[in-house]
Structure formats: structure tokens, C-alpha cells
Amino acid sequence: MRVLLALVLVLGLAGAAEPRTTLPDVEDEVMCVECKTALNVSTSPVADQERAFIREQIAKGLTKQQVKDALVDAYGPAVLGEPEAKGFDLSVWIVPGLLVAFAAGGVALLARRWRRTASEPEAPGPDLDHADAQRLDAELTSFDR
Numbered sequence: 001m002r003v004l005l006a007l008v009l010v011l012g013l014a015g016a017a018e019p020r021t022t023l024p025d026v027e028d029e030v031m032c033v034e035c036k037t038a039l040n041v042s043t044s045p046v047a048d049q050e051r052a053f054i055r056e057q058i059a060k061g062l063t064k065q066q067v068k069d070a071l072v073d074a075y076g077p078a079v080l081g082e083p084e085a086k087g088f089d090l091s092v093w094i095v096p097g098l099l100v101a102f103a104a105g106g107v108a109l110l111a112r113r114w115r116r117t118a119s120e121p122e123a124p125g126p127d128l129d130h131a132d133a134q135r136l137d138a139e140l141t142s143f144d145r
Contacts, residue, residue, distance in 0.1 A: 021064040026054050029081045030071055
């Protein structure tokens, strides 16, 4: 009898692991298909229809993901606030990361090149024979006066 009671409790708790969703949980992750703004800030009549649809789905006991899937079925993929991570929509997730990586690589390359040129000593001038060196010194001292 105890084993049966423990089994019922475990199965009951496993079924209750998914928290019940609420309108604000879903509303801030989907868009109004008419005005293309987040549903939680939209005031259009279509947004009110979407909210009513979400309330119906929540009343049926659906999870957050199931409600979002039902919204996509009813209104199309444009209702999602985030694009799906497959197909062409995957580029929305990949391109910004690549841009950041290239920018960081460019900055690192420039910093390395900049440090290398700043630390190199000045190139020595041409070798002068003794007479030319004396004449150069004499001309430079004439400018000091």
C-alpha cells in the first residue's frame, strides 16, 4: 500500500513539474501581428483578440510552449517575439555573433600592430664619413644660435 501511495505521489509530482502559465508570461514574448509591437504594450483590436486567444488556451490548461505553438498555428510565425533558430531565421542569431568576433579580432590585430611599431627603435641614419659628420654638426649648431 505504501509503495502504491509513493508511486501516486511521484507520478503526481512529475505531472505538476510544468508550472501553469499566465497571460503576462506569454504576452511579453509574442508580438501583435497588426502593429508589430510586443503584445504587452499593444492596444490594437487585434492585440485584444490575441490576448483573448491566449486566455482560452491557458483555460484549457496548456503550457507556455503549447500556447505559443497554438498562436503560431493561428496567427503565423510573425507572432513570435524571437525568430526560430532554424533556416534563414538562424542568421539573426549567428550574424551578430560573427560581427562581434570579427570586430574583436580586428581590434586585437590593430592593437598588436600598434604596439609593435611603437616599441621598435628608430632606424639609424646613413653612415657618414668623418668630414660629413663634422659638417653636419657645424650646420646644426648654426641653427641653435
